[in-house]
Amino acid sequence: DVKVTQSSRYLVKRTGEKVFLECVQDMDHENMFWYRQDPGLGLRLIYFSYDVKMKEKGDIPEGYSVSREKKERFSLILESASTNQTSMYLCASSLMSGSKLFFGSGTQLSVL
Amino acid sequence: GIQVEQSPPDLILQEGANSTLRCNFSDSVNNLQWFHQNPWGQLINLFYIPSGTKQNGRLSATTVATERYSLLYISSSQTTDSGVYFCAVEEQGGSEKLVFGKGTKLTVNP
Numbered sequence: 001d002v003k004v005t006q007s008s009r010y011l012v013k014r015t016g017e018k019v020f021l022e023c024v025q026d027m028d029h030e031n032m033f034w035y036r037q038d039p040g041l042g043l044r045l046i047y048f049s050y051d052v053k054m055k056e057k058g059d060i061p062e063g064y065s066v067s068r069e070k071k072e073r074f075s076l077i078l079e080s081a082s083t084n085q086t087s088m089y090l091c092a093s094s095l096m097s098g099s100k101l102f103f104g105s106g107t108q109l110s111v112l
Numbered sequence: 113g114i115q116v117e118q119s120p121p122d123l124i125l126q127e128g129a130n131s132t133l134r135c136n137f138s139d140s141v142n143n144l145q146w147f148h149q150n151p152w153g154q155l156i157n158l159f160y161i162p163s164g165t166k167q168n169g170r171l172s173a174t175t176v177a178t179e180r181y182s183l184l185y186i187s188s189s190q191t192t193d194s195g196v197y198f199c200a201v202e203e204q205g206g207s208e209k210l211v212f213g214k215g216t217k218l219t220v221n222p
Contacts (some may be wrong), residue, residue, distance in 0.1 A: 031134065043198070043212040088153060097208040101200070103155035105137045 002027045004104035006091050012110045019078040023091030032074035033092040033101070034058075034066065043090065049074055050091050050097070081111045114139045114203040118213035120217040125189050125220050133216045135199030143202035144175050145210065146184050150195045158184070158197075189220045 003024040007022035025032065033048040035058075045058030055066050063085060067075045074093075078085055091104040115138040125131055135144070147157040159166050159173040161182065166173055170189075177184040186193055196217050200210040 009147075042214045045209055048209065090155065091147075098202060100157055100160045101145060101147075101210060102157060103147075106153045106155075108153075 002093070002102040004066070004091055004093050004102050006089075006104040006107050008107050009105065010108050010110075011013070012112065013078075013081050014112055015082060017078075017111075019081045019109070019111075021076040021078075021089055021091075021109070023074045023097070023104055024072050025074075025093040025094075025102075026072065027093070027095070027102075028071065029093040030071075030096050031094045031101075032068065033094075034074065034076045035090045035092065037088040037090055037106075038057075038086050048078065083111050085109065086111045114141070114201060116199060116211055116213035118197075118199055118203055118216050120216060122217045123219070124169050125218070127189060127191060127220055129189050129220075129222050130185070130187045131173070131189060131218070133180040133186070133197050133199075133218075135184070135213055137180050137182075137199075137201050139151065139180070140204040141180075141201040142204050143210070144182055145200050146173055146182070147198040147200065148193075149215070155198070160202065176177050186218075189218075191220050191222055194218055194220045 004025045034046045035043045049068045065077045089107045094101045117136045118129045119134045149155045161173045161175045163177045172185045196215040196216045200212045
């Protein structure tokens with residue numbers, strides 16, 4: 001089975017801090033994604049990557065950046081965390097474009 | 113961009129009942145997937161079903177691409193089926209991103 005691992009289940013940070021969310025997949029998938037999920041707004045795509053060192057903006061990239069230095073790892077970076085970035089963050093991966101998507105267990109981030 | 117609408121938004125069942133969840137989409141799709149998010153937040157991929165019918169145990173799904181809808185059937189529901197069910201689609205000729213519906217929240221009571 002595909003395993004997508006997110007480094008933290010719960011995270012509490014202060015406004016203005018730089019925050020790193022890490023995601024690792026173990027199935028040599030080409031594509032990796034970061035979503036955030038908020039009540040009433042559903043899942044929204046922040047950034048995605050089709051290959052190492054490649055990144056594409058999703059629907060809500062403002063305030064975020066990403067890094068993919070190795071195929072198995074995709075990091076989401078909040079340069080200066082703000083309270084409106086309090087959310088559930090979900091990482092996902094797929095073998096290639098158009099194939100089945102697998103999610104990690106999520107990181108609930110609270111920014112105080 | 114493509115619109116994805118799921119119905120009903122909420123559904124409450126007694127254990128053992130059957131249910132049908134619906135996903136309508138506004139344009140042709142390359143890719144349609146159904147997910148279940150359990151009460152702890154984990155999203156599990158149930159089906160990859162851009163067209164046709166698939167079955168997995170008590171769950172089955174049918175996508176009628178020409179009429180732009182998909183149905184998820186849950187038979188003999190159990191309390192562990194509770195959670196939110198999401199439909200996600202990739203628009204044909206689009207950006208190869210999945211667009212998610214808002215979900216159907218299912219509660220199965222013992």
